[in-house]
């Protein structure tokens with residue numbers, strides 16, 4: 001058999017999956033504390049959702065979507081990101097009708113993009129994200145950013161840099177757009193084909209082009225910051241003021257444009273400094289998307305959110321040598337000898353497990369020595385040995401693997417005994 005895992009995907013194996021569970025538990029807890037509720041949307045959606053939501057001129061829609069027809073000829077797409085789906089659901093379920101706005105939602109799940117795989121860039125990756133829909137208060141922008149920063153902090157990551165920009169409101173964007181077109185148009189034939197298409201459709205994306213990044217016109221391109229109208233400027237200032245109040249440092253980068261079409265006003269990324277992290281240093285991307293709910297058929301409802309990928313988070317933690325406090329060993333390994341003790345062992349395990357004790361035994365008929373070796377490999381805190389003799393006498397021999405201390409106790413006392421010993425160790 002030569003069937004391999006698809007390019008750009010990975011198996012998350014035991015030893016690593018515990019790390020995933022650990023960061024997932026922090027994520028759920030942070031979202032709970034910020035009062036965000038979980039939403040789960042389908043992994044595939046109608047293709048049109050992303051064409052309209054993420055935007056026709058984006059790399060995601062033009063080159064990266066996993067799109068297929070189902071058996072009745074509908075065009076479906078594996079979701080490349082979560083925002084469009086959450087907004088679709090907000091509209092479809094009329095969540096705008098609830099008195100509790102903004103609707104504060106969070107999600108976790110796999111996203112799919114046909115990208116060139118490299119470290120930190122996968123074709124299937126897992127995003128944690130939040131969306132707060134239904135308020136244009138800059139305090140929501142600050143809250144969403146604070147949530148992301150707090151999450152990284154609790155996961156143990158250091159050296160983070162929050163980069164902030166404003167893409168302005170509709171009016172500011174239009175003015176900036178016109179300025180960009182005027183700036184690039186005279187020399188657009190010196191740019192790549194993609195940029196030539198972008199000129200009329202979405203000139204902001206030219207600034208994000210990797211191929212033409214060294215063209216002299218890039219450096220002198222008009223900056224959005226100079227085109228913000230009064231209202232957008234004030235909004236941006238308030239977001240900064242609130243971040244100052246929260247003690248969250250940031251840098252402003254007028255060149256931060258983001259790769260998705262729906263953004264306006266606040267745009268941000270969280271980057272990581274430092275060695276061992278390679279070319280990919282953006283951990284999180286997010287921003288405000290006033291207008292997206294209307295675009296997808298709902299009433300005017302401004303929104304903001306972000307997403308980060310677990311793959312990049314774990315890479316960053318690894319690069320910084322952060323040891324996650326994932327569970328190291330099992331509580332009790334049961335060593336049995338003989339047919340009856342082995343059968344009795346299944347009942348003992350059931351009782352231990354019901355009592356919340358993590359316990360296991362041998363299923364390969366191994367000799368006692370080999371069973372002890374397994375207990376060592378599993379880093380068992382205790383081994384409980386049940387031979388014919390103990391079994392006949394209704395007793396069991398319990399060994400504390402860290403001190404080496406052994407004690408023979410009544411078999412029926414085992415659960416209570418272990419519970420007492422284990423108390424405070426987990």
Ligand code: HAM
Nearest residue numbers: 081083120121122125283284285286287305306307309
């Ligand atoms: P995005 O910038 O496309 O934004 O992706 C957000 C984050 O997902 C990135 O910062 C990165 O950590 C991770 N990511 C993206 N592509 C890959 C990949 N191929 N492999 C591994 N990680 C990846 C969005 O997706 C927006 N929906 C964010 C948002 C939510 N804006 C408002 N609300």
